[in-house]
Amino acid sequence: MRRKKITGINPDLEKAISDLLRQVMQDPEASLTDKSRVIDRALKLEAIRLKASDDQWGSGFLDDEESE
Numbered sequence: 404m405r406r407k408k409i410t411g412i413n414p415d416l417e418k419a420i421s422d423l424l425r426q427v428m429q430d431p432e433a434s435l436t437d438k439s440r441v442i443d444r445a446l447k448l449e450a451i452r453l454k455a456s457d458d459q460w461g462s463g464f465l466d467d468e469e470s471e
Contacts, residue, residue, distance in 0.1 A: 412452055420448050 420441075427433045427441045 411455055412448065417448065420445055 424441050424445050427438055430437075
């Protein structure tokens, strides 16, 4: 039996980062550095999500050679 390749982002990871973002932003004791790090992680996750959902992402890199 062949297993289907799992694609996308682990929902547990998405939830953990979302929960962490919410907690840190609501914490009055959290430093600006702490908040910036959590925001950076959330932005990186969003960038990965966009790349994963775009079937054409990265497909044009080799096409540039043919147009010259």
